[in-house]
Amino acid sequence: MDTGEICPICTMTDILDAGDGYECSVCGHEWMKADQDELVVTDANGKVLAAGDDITLVKDLKINGKSGKLKVGTKIRGIRLVDGDHPIEGKVEGRAMLIRSEFVKKA
Secondary structure, X not given: OOOOOOOOOOOOOOEEEOOOEEEEOOOOOEEXXXXXXXXXXXXXXXXXXXXXXXXXXXXXXXXXXXXXEEOOOOEEOOOEEXXXXXXXXXXXXXXXXXXXXXXXXXX
């Protein structure tokens, strides 16, 4: 089936449609379709966040399974964006946490 795509690795046109992406039948390279909706996450001020950004907490947050809380102004470096109701993943004090975007601002 001709998808009209060209493999970015080997430049061959023998491409297979894999549902949410494409696969080259010659070299096996896989890539996502360009029309795929990207995850857009905004902070408390409306700025768009990207993977790898540094953020700062704007509200004290309780930590599940541990006594104590994260204080306002805690900086989290190198975040990851994930799908779900808590779209930000970052490490705080060596522990991975999921955080809602309305409780952070871009640093």
